[in-house]
Amino acid sequence: MSSSKQTHNHATIKAWAEEHGGVPAIVADTSTNKGDGVLRIHFPKHSDHSSDLKEIDWDTFFKTFDEHQLDFLYQEKKANGDESTFHKFVERE
Template sequence: MSSSNQTHDHAAIKKWAEERGGVPVKIKNTGDESDEGVLRIHFPEHSDKDDQFEEISWDDFFDNFERNKLDFLFQDEKADGEQSTFHKFVQR
């Protein structure tokens, strides 16, 4: 059985993402000068390199993450034991 975890610990989020080849991104054309826009963690190895994403720094990612008081909901493993990339952002 798979289970989800929730955190707002920056080091834990970054570690989880990097272990899976994930990079911090924003969805293009969703922000402005004061807001990065819609955040995602993108897994280039598992996608068709969609041009809707713009890679951003972890610092910019976490600034926006904190400003919007988000938590990171994630799964370590799928039900079959395979490493999971499931995640989403939720309000704290």
């Protein structure tokens, strides 16, 4: 059985992303003049090069993350025991 964890701890999020080959990104067509946009963790090794995601630095990522009061919902393992890259951003409770 797989289970999800939820956090807004920056170090935990960055460590999970890097451990799984992920980098901070935004959906390219959603950014504004302020530089924010819809956040994603991008896994370049698992996507084609025509992705609509734009890589950003961690400082920009976490600034947007905190401004929107988000939490990071993620899995360590799939139900079959394989490593999981499942994640999503949810409103902080």
